[in-house]
Amino acid sequence: MNGRIVTIVLLVGTALAGTLLATRIGAVRIPGNHQGYEPAQPIAFSHRLHAGELQVQCLYCHSGAEKSRHAGIPAAGTCMNCHRVVTTAFGAVRAEDDLAKKENRKPNLLVSTELRKLYDALAVSPAGMLPIAGREPVPIAWTKIHNVPDFVYFDHRGHVASGVTCQQCHGPVETMERVRQMETLSMGWCVNCHRQVNQIGVAGKTVYASIDCVTCHY
Amino acid sequence: MSEHAVSLRAPLITGDKSIAQVTDDVCAPMEGRPTALWWGAFIVAFAVMLLGVAAVSYQIATGIGTWGVNRTVGWAFDITNFVFWIGIGHAGTLISAILFLLRQRWRTSVNRAAEAMTIFAVICAAIFPLIHMGRPWFAYWVLPLPNTRGSLWVNFRSPLLWDVFAIGTYFTISVVFWYVGLLPDLATVRDRIKEGARRRIFAFFSLGWNGSYRTWHHYEAVYLLLAALGTALVVSVHSIVSMDFATSLVPGWHTTIFPPYFVAGAIFSGMAMVLTLMIIARKTMRLENYITIRHVEIMAKLVLTTGSIVGLAYATEFFIAAYSNNPYEQFVFINRAFGPFAWAYWIMVSCNVIAPQLFWFKRVRTNLAAVFVLSLFVNVGMWFERFVLIVTSLHRDYLPSSWADYAPTSVELATLAGSFGLFFTCFLLFCRFLPVIAISEVKAVVAHDRRTFGGGR
Amino acid sequence: MGTPAGAGDRMDPVMPKHDEKHYWKSLEERDGAIDPAALPEFLAVPSGADWRTTRRGFLVAAGFGLAGTALSSCSRAPVERAIPFLLQPEAVTPGRASFYASTCAGCSAGCGLIVKSRDGRPIKLEGNPDHPVSRGGLCAVGQASILGLYDSQRLDAPTREGRRTSWDEADRAILSSLAEIRQQRRPVRFLTSTITSPTTRATIDAFLASFADARHVTYDSLSASAVLDAHERTHGARLLPRYRFDRAEVIVGVDADFLGTWISPVEYTAGYRSGRTLGDALARMSFHAQIESRMSLTGAKADLRVVLAPAQYGLLMAHLADRVARLAGANSPFELLAAPPVAPALVDTLAERLWHAREKSLVVCGSNEVGLQVLCNAINHTLGAYGGTIDLDRPSFQQQGSDRQIEELLGDLSKGSVAALLVAGVNPVYELPGGEALAQHLKKVPLVISFSSHLDETSSLARFVCPDRHYLESWADAEPVAGALCVTQPVIGPIGGTRQLIESLAAWSGAPKPAYELLRESWMTRVYPRRLADQPFEAFWDRAVHDGFVEVAANAPAGRTFAAAAASVPAAAPAAAGTLALVLYPKVAMLDGRGALNPWLHELPDPITKTTWDNYACLSPAAASALHVAEGDIVRIEVGGGSGPSSAIELPACLQPGQHDGVVAVALGYGRMGTERFAKVGPRWLEARPTVGDDGRVGKNAAPLASLSDGALRYSGAPVRVVKTGRRRDLAVTQSHHYIAVPAHLAPAGGARRPIVQETTLPAYVKDPAAGSHGHHEAKEDLWPSDHSYPGRRWKMVIDLTACTGCSACVIACQVENNVPVVGRDEVRRHREMHWMRIDRYYADRADGGVDVIQQPMLCQHCENASCETVCPVLATVHSEEGLNQQVYNRCVGTRYCANNCPYKVRRFNWFDYPREDRLQHLVLNPDVVVRSRGVMEKCSMCVQRIQDAKVEAKRQGLPLSDGAVQTACQQSCPAKAITFGDANDPESRVARLLKDPRHFRVLEELNVKPSVGYLTLIRNRAEGEGGGATGHE
Secondary structure, three states, X not given: OHHHHHHHHHHHHHHHHHHHXXXXXXXXXXXXXXXXXXXXXXXXXXXXXXXXXXXXOHHHHOOHHHHOOOXXXXXXXXXXXXXXXXXXXXXXXXXXXXXXXXXXXXXXXXXXXXXXXXXXXXXXXXXXXXXXXXXXXXXXXXXOOOOOOOXXXXXXXXXXXXXXXXXXXXXXHHHOOOOOOOOOOOHHHXXXXXXXXXXXXXXXXXXXXXOOHHHOOO | OHHHHHHHOOOOOOOOOOHHHHHHHHHHHHOOOOOHHHHHHHHHHHHHHHHHHHHHHHHHHHOHHHOOOOOOOOOOHHHHHHHXXXXXXXXXXXXHHHHHHOOOHHHHHOXXXXXXXXXXXXXXXXXHHHHOOOOHHHHHHHXXXXXXXXXXXXXXXXXXXXXXXXXXXXXXXXXXXXXXHHHHHHHHHHHHOOOOHHHHHHHHHOOOOOOXXXXXXXXXXXXXXXXXXXXXXXXXXXXXXXXXXXXXXOOOOOOXXXXXXXXXXXXXXXXXXXXXXXXXXXXXXXXXXXXXXXXHHHHHHHHHHHHHHHHHHHHHHHHHHHHHOOHHHHHHHHHHHHOOOHHHHHHHHHHHHHHHHHHHOHHHHOOHHHHHHHHHHHHHHHHHHHHHHHHHHHHOOOOHHHOOOXXXXXXXXXXXXXXXXXXXXXXXXXXXHOOOOOHHHHHHHHHHHHXXXXXXX | OOOOOOHHHHHHHHOOHHHOHHHOOOHHHHHHHOOHHHOOXXXXXXXXXXXXXXXXXXXXXXXXXXXXXXXXXXXXXXXXXXXXXXXXXXXXXXXXXXXXXXXXXXXXXOOEEEEEEEOOEEEEEEEOOOOOOOOOOOOHHHHHHHHHHOOOOOOOOOEEOOEEXXXXXXXXXXXXXXXXXXXXXXXXXXXXXXXXXXXXHHHHHHHHHOOOOEEEEEOOOOOOHHHHHHXXXXXXXXXXXXXXXXXXXXXXXXXXXXXOOOOOHHHHHHHHHHOEEOOOOOOEEOEEEEXXXXXXXXXXXXXXXEEOOHHHHHHHHHHHHHHHHHHOOOOOOOOOOOOOOOOHHHHHHHHHHHXXXXXXXXXXXXXXXXXXXXXXXXXXXXXXXXXXOEEEEEEEOOOOOOHHHHHHHHHHHHHOOOOEEEEEOOOHHHHOOOHHHHHHHHHHOXXXXXXXXXXXXXXXXXXXXXXXXXXXXXXXXXXXXXXXXXXXXXXXXXOOOOOOHHHHHHHHOOOOXXXXXXXXXXXXXXXXXXXXXXXXXXXXXHHHHHHOEEEEOOOOOOOOOOOOOOOOOOOOOOOOOOOEEEEEEOEOOOEOOOOOOOHHHHHOOOOOOOEEOOOOEEXXXXXXXXXXXXXXXXXXXXXXXXXXXXXXXXXXXXXXXXXXXXXXXXXXXXXXXXXXXXXHOOOOOOOOOOOOOOOOOOOOOOHHHOEEXXXXXXXXXXXXXXXXXXXXXXXEEOOOOOEOEOOHHHOOOOOOEOOOOOEEEHHHHHHOOOOOOOOOOOOOOOOOOOOOOOOOOOEEEEEEOOOOOOOOHHHHHHHHHOOOOOOOHHHHHOOOOOOOOEEEEEEEEOOOOOEEEEEEEXXXXXXXXXXXXXXXXXXXXXXXXXXXXXXXXXXXXOOOHXXXXXXXXXXXXXXXXXXXXXXXXXXXXXXXXXXXXXXXXXXXXXXXXXXXXXXXXXXXXXXXXXXXXXXXXXHHHOOOOOEEEEEOOOOOOHHHHHHHOOOXXXXXXXXXXXXXXEEEOEEEOOOOOOOOEEEOOO
């Protein structure tokens, strides 16, 4: 009698546990796997807006990717190529202009909060983009997301040269408001891709991706 | 008729013990308070073990550099101790398995202790491959585990990996074998205890043994099977350990005779260690009637035999080197005998080959003191055999530019001592808490003796 | 290379050091890079992936034995920041190296450099292949000089009376006292080592011009003053000729270690090697005889080596002069000569060989005795060497020191007549005999200004120290050889508030200017007018900065016709009974002690003795046994003794085969102030022993044993007594068995000498190019099919033993390139040095009693059937499809099985975490190579980081990888071009051609491990069976 109850409880428990585990198993992570890492950045830069809507080429900002092992993060100066003139969302500017026309006055210069951080970093005033006296420029400390261990040497050059798209490793960044690590970046993941492309090639052309250890470890 | 019987065989168990007496005698040390002698021994052993623990912790925290090893002599005390202990571990299974299959009834008095010794020795041995790693915290990488590194697996071509499996198997089988053998005796002890935790513990571990015919039947079957398995392992384990060296291309290591030579050496050292322990146990635990001079003598004979085989192996090595006409091989062996480590070599030869020859004389074989001393010699000698093999081969190999010497550091010495501490700590605990002699098996022998002499009277 | 002119200075402002650190990639550097306090240790787990917080979920996982995994996945690696530039400097791409041409200031030889700069930090120096002087090589000292840049103990501000001060303050004080001296017309002395920079010389002259009694005194602590003085006598111009070893067919060196340490070793090695080129279309092999008393690097390479006591050099050279004169039909300069110190036949052969190759023969003498040098000039003149192998029209400025001047100056100082002494680039208190006395005299000098970058024996006595910049932070020029103008450009913003010498001088001359302008002006006025091709100055300048040098017309002093000066036999002091002749010599790494603050150079095994971290008393085995001294016994060396000033030092003895029995040789450059820092080098543990000696310094200073008298700084010849003290000090030697033969009493029948190196003689080689071969083990059928097919490239290396001198430049090059740690004296003593590239030096006894020396670079042989690969349980070392033996540090668990099983013993194990004694020196680490952690095996990777970079770069540009596009660090630095590396699958590659050379062999070929590294037979230019050696008889 007693025994039966115990058995039933155990069975139920096991079943429950099983279902729970089944739902959670995907979340079990091997140490060092940061898939899904999505930290907040000092400036809420939107890749969706820039790469997605405005169609800015990845390599325009991350120019290192084709000539260096590091893709690199653009210097604040690069941002200024556009943001010298664009200081806030287009819509806001339009609205301000209309309002100004209505009130027939000169439209004010609107500066979005995020862009203000950029100007502060460079210590320039949004009006006229002139350096502010007595203010030191401070570099922007972005948080690294796609980060492989120090004993791994990944080289962007080769991958870009052989036609691997950025999205293949970084995911659909152009749809991301805040960038998120899509892939595991584990060795297995790298090696499997290297194996595959040797079979099927990249973007139609045959490539050769070595799976020697020294391809990444030295 | 009976006269013939008398001349046929002297009793294995003297003192004309009754079955009840056997039980009493063997259980005596487990019941009642431990003697001062036991406490003394235990405290010393435990202290030494702690010293070893300290040494190993320091080494793991600081680096392998705390050992005397260097770019040329990459292994020294670590693997020497490993092979030494594995060797010690051989006697147990040999006695319980092979001698069992060969129906050597004299084994009954010693097999239990020998098996226990085996297990403890293998534990000591297993520590060294682990701590000799530069990064022991990654030791699990030698196991074929699924991982995130694509197809990165282990190297099945590496003898070190074979070791992992060999030792693992050997340890498992030895433990099972030992435990199965213990079952009836655990039951006996259980039944002697009236009440309390100890009884419950023994009750649990004797797996509800009831001594019925069926129990005994199954027991015998399992024991026989395990013996068969064990037999294969006795030969395989040390063969595989020997391949760590035999498959390399280090002159002095790269030899085909290693497997048999190692196995013989292992049994040799194992027997010596059994002798050492048995003679102590016999004295301290008043088991003179069970571990008789006869037992000692038989084992002495075994030591003599295996010792001579080892001696032959030493000679063969030199012959092979000379005959191979390979200057590197030749040099290594000349260097062993006359080079910087000649002292170690000659200790080895005198302890392992010359000393045991005294066992040709019955007077020596039957003289406990002499046997004890010689068994100690053999233990020392066999440790030096591994030391000579490893260090003298490595320290002067192909390019003279890389020749180097080797001297152990205090950390290494402490680690070696510690392994002995661990071994004796375990063994003393075993003596205290478990029947040192296989009661049930001895009883069988006793019964047998009864039948032979004067059972009629 | 291809960077716009002056990119260096444009780089200066852009890098506050913290900017790029986060691009580094190495375990070590992250520690250096991130300030842990500033960052949260763990990142808050993003809610998206946050399942562990649900207790049930956790329990389930735990219950199913996943606790371990789950827990460990709770934690994240420390957050890494990526901090980009604010404004992208166009010359810099993060992660991409740029290369700048410059000029080495490791010594005064002025070799050409290519500086590899990564993210604004220079991390590697390489030879400039186009450079007219060094021709692509770079010696160990040059390679190591980059570490000095990141030396945190450099002075970073001027000091006054030992206290830090500001430049303004210092300038004000100095100007006032200078003004005082100026109007009191009191004597000013400017003391420097050789200055090859015309700009600096001019600036000094301009500065001194404003004083009534001012003189610029130059001396070299490794003095070649006698050579210049001798030419003043014989050729009427005090200059150092340029020796053209490349043109020489017969070379006789007398005590001149020109391949190792004498004047311009890299230049000479390059020339020497091009005179000994075999196998190619032009097969040349010069004959080289070396006459010396100790075993020098040069002597070790000689075809004929004559061992002679220093006192005998004169007599031998007199006989040589005599014989040569006779052969020339002239009458002998000497009436009667004592019997030659060697077999007369030997002198005859030498003279004849020299004469037969006249105009293509060369005699060089390293002695600092003017008399000897005059003799030497006479011989060279008779041989017509001037104009042929000796260039006086384009002389060398690499040594300008004058011992007479320094002697005078010391006299003045002792008299206390000097009002101001400015010291730059020298450390007289340490380097000169009687340094203690000098220290006393300096106290009498009112104004002592030192430009030293460290507190050393001299600068610590100076009233002002105005630290000069490291040359990698400086704008400078150099003219090592007349007509070859070299530029030094800064490759990093100055670390610390130093100021260049010329800037200081300009400031004190009342016209403060930055060095860049000073340099350009001086070029405008001094160099540009000497241009060969007509072009605008800007173009001229840009080209010079871009190439690192420019060839211009030589303007050397006139009047260089030989005037037979009275050549006399220098009196040979008879060796007193019971004494040995002292020989002070510079070590390849340490030279005069300028390398003494560099741990790399201390740990570089001496090419001959293979000893590190000490100097020692070299004794021939016979002499040692006569004194009952064994290796490591501390002996006391006493100079003078009975009468006169006596000084003594105690050093451990080192047994040196091939040294004269009457000689004790001691290295200079040790025991320097500042070496106390090395007390911290190496791991600290229970049984560790300190790297420094009892006095807290590395080695002992032997300079006090030298003598400076009648216009010559004498290093050798002084009679000394050597006494055994009874104490011992084990030397940290990387090679404990020195002979290629095994010890006689252990030798198997006929197997005494090991067939590791193939060597033969030139005649034998001419007869049969495969001569000396140990019988080729042509590949036999393997039992198994080959594991490796090499479809793409197949990296192989060939090392020419005939070319290799053993100078050890490659060892340091490898250490810098691959972040090889320094382990300290005690670890080396325990045979745990970490060098990936080592040079095995073997002695071989000769029938005639002499010894031959064999130098064999030994590195991972990258075997095809690698014995290490089979035994690794975790596949941490495996074969690559391009033939490399890959070592994967992050996979290694450290069983050391691979090292045991390596027949070449080239694998190195990280016994500890080796502390880098100076954190600032982390900046020199190569970001492209992992810094290995404790418990991991490592070894030569054939500079795989360079291979990978070249491959990717080629892929990027869509070009094939051309032969020579990948150069290993050792290959690039080799002054003798002994190392060839390339793709053996490309039949056109140089390495493929060398593989077919009949001289090609592999070490331990019989093991059939099939190494990818091969060697070319060592060939000596001597008759078959000829001994090739002789010993002088007293």
